[in-house]
Amino acid sequence: MLREHYNIGVEATIDVLGGKWKPVILCHLKDNGTLRTSELKRAIPNITQKMLTQQLRELEEDCIIERIVYQQVPPKVEYVLSDYGQSLGNLLSTLCEWGEFHIEKMYQEGRDVSLEKQDFVHIPSNRQPN
Template sequence: MRKIYTPTTAASDVENVLKMLEGRWKLIILFHLFDGKVQRYSDFGKLIPDISQKMLAQQLRQLEADGIVARKVYPQVPPKVEYRLTEWGQTLCPALDALLKWAEQKDHFNNPDEQNEQNDAATQ
């Protein structure tokens, strides 16, 4: 059954979602795991060169604790650790894709001349 939101419950739930995804690096980490991709810990250092090892470990631990990312440790020397989105984490992909599409529209809406030209063309 779908939850019916009021402004108060929606605000509370959005706050909870933002707590799970807050942090400078979490969304970037997630984008590198989309489409079933599996990344080793060392891969993230190459993919996100500006992130420190401490911050990477912290963000991955939080995503794992929230059930968004799964961590698999292989019993070998040196240790091999892989990360992937959980099944639930994969359900974030369409929402974040929609967020990217929304962000792409920013320039269009911030350029009133372009918007007026398109409106004029549509009314003719």
């Protein structure tokens, strides 16, 4: 068994949650419960299928999520936060909240930003009607 050495606890957190997509995936699972791969892909349109699969595998290896396989045709696979992964709930909520306030700050500075899902702030959508 390889032993890791960390200088500070946040290094271990970043080892597990680091990267662009893992926190996004985990927030969707936290907010929506059990999701299929296709539902996660729809919720995160900018992620490639390959990257989504890779990130899900890594989160499963770290025991943060559980992969539920149904023995049926066509095959059905779902993902859910594990009990251990649910311990990240407050951290994920805090990251989402801080992100919204950061986006609001950028908006107030006149930057062209938008936010689809808003729980803590209100930023008018800059989408043009069809």
